[in-house]
Amino acid sequence: MKKTIVGLLASVLCVPVLAANLTVATAAGYRKPLNDVFEAFTTSTGIKVDSAFGNIKQIEAQARQNPEIQILIGDWFFIEPMQLAQEHLVIGQGKLVLVSPKDKPLGSLNELTNSSVKKIAIADRKNAIYGKAAIECFTAQGLLEKMEPKLIEVTTLPQVSTYVITNEVDAGFVNLSEAQAHQDKFATPIEMPQTCYRPIELSAAPLTGHSQINEVQAFLDFLNTEQARSILKQHGL
Numbered sequence: 001m002k003k004t005i006v007g008l009l010a011s012v013l014c015v016p017v018l019a020a021n022l023t024v025a026t027a028a029g030y031r032k033p034l035n036d037v038f039e040a041f042t043t044s045t046g047i048k049v050d051s052a053f054g055n056i057k058q059i060e061a062q063a064r065q066n067p068e069i070q071i072l073i074g075d076w077f078f079i080e081p082m083q084l085a086q087e088h089l090v091i092g093q094g095k096l097v098l099v100s101p102k103d104k105p106l107g108s109l110n111e112l113t114n115s116s117v118k119k120i121a122i123a124d125r126k127n128a129i130y131g132k133a134a135i136e137c138f139t140a141q142g143l144l145e146k147m148e149p150k151l152i153e154v155t156t157l158p159q160v161s162t163y164v165i166t167n168e169v170d171a172g173f174v175n176l177s178e179a180q181a182h183q184d185k186f187a188t189p190i191e192m193p194q195t196c197y198r199p200i201e202l203s204a205a206p207l208t209g210h211s212q213i214n215e216v217q218a219f220l221d222f223l224n225t226e227q228a229r230s231i232l233k234q235h236g237l
Contacts (some may be wrong), residue, residue: 002182013221022215023066025059026073029123029130029157029174030202031142032181033092034073035234040231047215055156057127060084063207070210071219075129076203085205091108091223092237094200095176096133097189101167105187112171113146120150122164127154133197134173140196175200176236202237 026034031053034131040050052062052069056078063084070095072079075220076088100106112120123131130152138144152169160172165185175210179189206216 020046020215021048021050022070022219023052023068024071024073024185024219025052025054025062025066025069027056027075027129028053029128029178030237031158033129033177033232033237036231036235037223037228040227041219044227045218045223047218049219053156055124055127056129056184058155070207070213070216072205072207073112074205075203076198076201076205077198078129079203079205084207086208087211088203088205089220089223090201090203091228092202092232094129094202095185095194095236096130096137096192096197096200097176097179098171099161099164099174099179099182099186099189099193100171101164102185102187104167104170106171106190108190109143109192112150113143117170118150119152119169119171120147121152121154121160121169123157123160123173124153124155128156129200130173130175131193133200136197137192180236 028059038051042048052059054062056074059074060082063072072085075094079088097203098106098109111117122134125135126129135144138147152163154163157174157178160174161178161182163169164172165182176191179186204220206220210216
């Protein structure tokens with residue numbers, strides 16, 4: 001009997017402890033910096049992160065349909081009206097930049113009015129904060145009427161990047177993080193004056209009823225660490 005009990009105890013002790021999981025839905029334009037944050041968080045805590053990326057409407061739909069999603073990451077201006085979260089942690093400031101193909105560089109925003117610039121890609125102005133910011137910037141600079149006929153709206157910032165890299169368009173508007181992720185394929189990006197668009201606050205918002213879950217609280221605590229802040233800063237946030 002003793003041998004049997006000892007054997008059973010040994011078997012139990014040898015069973016690996018599975019790490020807890022955290023499920024996050026986030027805006028696609030932050031894929032590279034957030035993947036780096038997720039990796040560092042998992043290394044630090046052992047908690048694995050399952051992530052889904054899309055425009056703000058896509059991640060809202062996912063949050064409503066998938067009860068496993070615990071946190072939304074995106075601009076609070078878009079997240080707050082969803083009424084899915086009551087609190088948020090600001091983790092970075094987004095910056096709008098103009099990018100152009102490496103072999104056809106642009107030097108300023110005004111060059112977009114040149115006849116040689118025929119197509120400009122932006123993310124969907126209704127569902128993507130940087131598409132909205134681009135429209136705000138055109139309006140503030142008195143360029144919207146000239147820009148409208150040239151605009152091609154796509155779903156996400158990574159799609160804008162693809163259009164610019166493949167020369168499907170002459171220019172595009174993304175955030176600084178996305179521009180840095182493809183810096184070897186773009187001409188030098190041009191940062192837009194932050195006075196021409198509403199400030200963009202990247203926020204982590206735990207869904208209502210999830211903020212006290214251990215994995216959620218651990219992630220929010222990690223976002224406040226110097227390590228996480230340093231990663232986000234390196235990516236232009």
